[in-house]
Amino acid sequence: MLDPYPTLNETGFSATGEEDLPPVGWTPELIASLDWLRLAELARAIAQNAGCELGGSRVFEDGSVVFAMFEEPRSASPRRALVKLTGWNDWSATPQMVEQFADEVRTARNARGVLIAPGGFTPAASHAAAEHHIEPVDAARLCATLKSLPEERSDFFHVLTTTGEHSTPTCPVCLKKMTLDSEEDAETQGVHSEFVFQASAIVAEPVSCRRLEVLPNVEVQFLHTVRAQEILVSGHVTGDFVCEGRLTLGPCATLSGTVAARSVDVHEGGELIGKARIIEGDLQPVVLVRRRTFWRCHNPLGKANCPRVQFDLHD
Numbered sequence: 001m002l003d004p005y006p007t008l009n010e011t012g013f014s015a016t017g018e019e020d021l022p023p024v025g026w027t028p029e030l031i032a033s034l035d036w037l038r039l040a041e042l043a044r045a046i047a048q049n050a051g052c053e054l055g056g057s058r059v060f061e062d063g064s065v066v067f068a069m070f071e072e073p074r075s076a077s078p079r080r081a082l083v084k085l086t087g088w089n090d091w092s093a094t095p096q097m098v099e100q101f102a103d104e105v106r107t108a109r110n111a112r113g114v115l116i117a118p119g120g121f122t123p124a125a126s127h128a129a130a131e132h133h134i135e136p137v138d139a140a141r142l143c144a145t146l147k148s149l150p151e152e153r154s155d156f157f158h159v160l161t162t163t164g165e166h167s168t169p170t171c172p173v174c175l176k177k178m179t180l181d182s183e184e185d186a187e188t189q190g191v192h193s194e195f196v197f198q199a200s201a202i203v204a205e206p207v208s209c210r211r212l213e214v215l216p217n218v219e220v221q222f223l224h225t226v227r228a229q230e231i232l233v234s235g236h237v238t239g240d241f242v243c244e245g246r247l248t249l250g251p252c253a254t255l256s257g258t259v260a261a262r263s264v265d266v267h268e269g270g271e272l273i274g275k276a277r278i279i280e281g282d283l284q285p286v287v288l289v290r291r292r293t294f295w296r297c298h299n300p301l302g303k304a305n306c307p308r309v310q311f312d313l314h315d
Contacts, residue, residue, distance in 0.1 A: 062087030
């Protein structure tokens with residue numbers, strides 16, 4: 001649970017900031033860079049500053065936070081609202097996220113929904129929010145609200161929110177600060193693991209894969225250069241081929257075109273019609289090994305679920 005702030009009494013989510021107010025250090029970029037825990041506490045502070053009464057907060061492993069609030073609690077008809085901060089890896093809202101939150105709001109009786117997505121809402125997400133009567137709140141909206149407060153109050157929130165490691169995410173399981181970690185990632189966008197052609201075809205798209213195979217009695221014409229780590233042809237192919245490893249032509253297989261490979265193995269009855277070149281130097285690999293950096297909980301006294309928490313870096 002997140003501890004609630006002391007009750008304050010100025011303005012809240014629905015405020016529209018006055019454009020002529022002097023800046024007090026708040027920017028949408030700063031708000032979007034905040035730790036999810038700092039941002040959740042800031043959202044609660046804004047709500048209580050509006051005179052709302054708050055319930056406890058539920059924190060989930062993805063860093064999303066949900067809490068209930070009562071607007072105008074001392075009036076004859078107080079309004080109940082469910083407020084949700086999106087998860088750390090989903091800082092921007094999609095239509096699917098809005099739909100899911102709308103379902104959550106429907107389970108709460110006589111409540112409206114407020115969805116906080118610091119990274120903003122896609123046009124489709126904004127449309128879905130309007131359709132389901134969900135109030136969308138992004139970093140720019142929060143910034144305008146904070147700037148509309150009296151200067152001393154806005155400055156006070158700014159100091160509390162940005163003191164210390166305000167952009168380092170907190171582990172939602174043990175509530176300790178996470179640390180940067182990295183690992184090698186061999187996945188490259190646009191590279192498939194395997195292509196197996198079981199029927200004759202003309203391939204108009206570029207092909208990049210780890211392994212390419214053409215089965216017996218299958219004819220395939222490639223209109224763009226084929227790049228692969230391993231190529232096995234048992235049928236008939238036409239095109240230009242670059243192979244990081246071994247290219248094999250099986251019995252009765254034919255290849256018409258050009259080949260650049262580390263090694264070429266032509267079985268008896270196979271035929272290579274065209275030019276072949278053996279690659280001896282370095283070649284740009286099909287699979288690029290990249291080091292991916294992310295946030296991970298390394299608290300030695302953490303809980304059992306701490307190792308499961310892994311957050312992306314925000315841009």
